[in-house]
Amino acid sequence: MSETIKNKGGASANRQKTTTPKRAAGTARVTKKQQLIRLLSKKAGADIATLSAKFGWQRHTTRAALSGLRKVGVALEKIEASDGKPTRYRILETPPEPVVPERKETATDAR
Numbered sequence: 001m002s003e004t005i006k007n008k009g010g011a012s013a014n015r016q017k018t019t020t021p022k023r024a025a026g027t028a029r030v031t032k033k034q035q036l037i038r039l040l041s042k043k044a045g046a047d048i049a050t051l052s053a054k055f056g057w058q059r060h061t062t063r064a065a066l067s068g069l070r071k072v073g074v075a076l077e078k079i080e081a082s083d084g085k086p087t088r089y090r091i092l093e094t095p096p097e098p099v100v101p102e103r104k105e106t107a108t109d110a111r
């Protein structure tokens with residue numbers, strides 16, 4: 001499907017509309033965090049460049065994501081290569097999913 005859009009100067013531009021593919025009913029959404037954990041859980045791990053390309057992130061964003069995993073208790077191993085290859089990161093163990101406490105009803109909720 002394409003649509004014609006008029007610019008301020010009156011010029012026309014044809015643009016393709018894109019749609020997001022729909023998930024099948026009953027399938028859970030896979031988050032980027034879950035995908036990152038899956039990639040880092042492999043025996044060889046992954047390097048920053050590979051992770052950045054996979055997610056479309058810049059290198060500093062990828063490093064921040066690794067720091068975020070560390071902050072929630074994921075044990076990461078840094079594998080420094082001596083032969084000029086990039087440093088790789090690998091998950092040693094993941095903590096169990098945190099239990100979300102039930103929310104207490106407050107006075108403003110009762111209204």
